[in-house]
Amino acid sequence: MDATNESSEGAPFILLGLTTSPEQRRPLFGLFLVLYVAGILGNGLIVAAIRASPALRAPMYFLLAHLSFADLCFTSVTVPKMLTNLLAHDRSISVAGCLTQMYFFFALGVTDSCLLAAMAYDRYVAICHPLHYATRMSRAVCKALVGTAWLVSHVHSLLHILLMARLSFCASHHVPHFFCDHQPLLRLSCSDTRHIQLLIFTEGAAVVVTPFLLILASYGAIAAAVLRLPSASGRLRAVSTCGSHLAVVSLFYGTVIAVYFQPTSRYEAERGRVATVMYTVVTPMLNPVIYSLRNRDVQGALRALFTGRKISAGDS
Numbered sequence: 001m002d003a004t005n006e007s008s009e010g011a012p013f014i015l016l017g018l019t020t021s022p023e024q025r026r027p028l029f030g031l032f033l034v035l036y037v038a039g040i041l042g043n044g045l046i047v048a049a050i051r052a053s054p055a056l057r058a059p060m061y062f063l064l065a066h067l068s069f070a071d072l073c074f075t076s077v078t079v080p081k082m083l084t085n086l087l088a089h090d091r092s093i094s095v096a097g098c099l100t101q102m103y104f105f106f107a108l109g110v111t112d113s114c115l116l117a118a119m120a121y122d123r124y125v126a127i128c129h130p131l132h133y134a135t136r137m138s139r140a141v142c143k144a145l146v147g148t149a150w151l152v153s154h155v156h157s158l159l160h161i162l163l164m165a166r167l168s169f170c171a172s173h174h175v176p177h178f179f180c181d182h183q184p185l186l187r188l189s190c191s192d193t194r195h196i197q198l199l200i201f202t203e204g205a206a207v208v209v210t211p212f213l214l215i216l217a218s219y220g221a222i223a224a225a226v227l228r229l230p231s232a233s234g235r236l237r238a239v240s241t242c243g244s245h246l247a248v249v250s251l252f253y254g255t256v257i258a259v260y261f262q263p264t265s266r267y268e269a270e271r272g273r274v275a276t277v278m279y280t281v282v283t284p285m286l287n288p289v290i291y292s293l294r295n296r297d298v299q300g301a302l303r304a305l306f307t308g309r310k311i312s313a314g315d316s
Contacts, residue, residue: 012092014174017085018273029086035281036079042288043068045302053301059137060122064291066146067115071284074108077101078179078280085178098180099161105179107157109256110207114149116249117211119291124218128225156207163199167191176269181276182260183267193264200260212253219246248290252283
């Protein structure tokens with residue numbers, strides 16, 4: 001390696017962000033600041049309400065609290081840096097900072113994926129096997145599901161980061177993205193990246209596609225059970241709830257699969273940025289609305305949280 005490449009190895013990355021147009025930066029800053037604050041407040045309130053209310057002790061709310069906490073952290077890994085870079089002249093990030101950001105982004109993203117699958121399974125058991133719900137979704141089972149989600153996600157992330165850390169970046173360090181992500185960094189690397197791409201299509205698929213298939217199977221069984229309900233209003237309400245859940249889940253997994261499960265040579269930076277915004281900003285903001293804010297028990301807990309009124313399990 002020549003002197004130029006050696007000096008380039010430790011050079012920081014430059015995040016080019018969502019746009020290179022100065023005229024678009026302030027409007028984008030305002031838009032994403034609103035979305036970020038909405039997501040943080042929504043998810044933060046859900047976590048606080050569930051922790052404060054004895055009425056929200058069902059397995060569904062235990063899983064929801066972890067999903068909201070993961071979403072809150074997930075957006076905070078990338079969005080604050082993106083907002084800063086929209087206004088700052090210096091948009092650099094050190095190699096160590098880049099790898100750290102990638103580690104937590106991958107870990108929290110996979111945690112989200114696993115928790116969404118666990119919540120779909122919870123609804124499947126509640127609707128299709130209500131007599132066995134207490135045993136199949138006991139506190140011990142819920143803790144095991146959540147613990148597995150966090151463990152698998154961090155093992156997955158560590159494996160990818162250890163391989164990414166071995167790559168050489170001896171050409172341009174300008175990343176056409178608003179955070180450090182797999183595909184744009186692999187495009188910049190002058191190392192052989194085939195082993196990382198193979199890992200994405202094998203182990204990566206296992207922690208993303210498998211939960212998605214489990215969610216589809218769970219909601220498929222729920223749909224079959226709902227169609228057998230005698231009440232038309234009950235069927236309509238169930239279809240509305242399941243439909244909104246599936247819409248957000250499909251947006252999350254659809255954009256993730258579109259970004260990561262393609263050869264690096266076919267990756268397009270502009271389309272990749274748009275798709276990434278969907279699962280890093282939009283779905284974490286929508287999850288509190290879809291999964292909880294339309295729920296009467298959660299609404300009661302939020303009112304109690306704001307008014308200081310104590311709520312008991314019998315109030316639900």
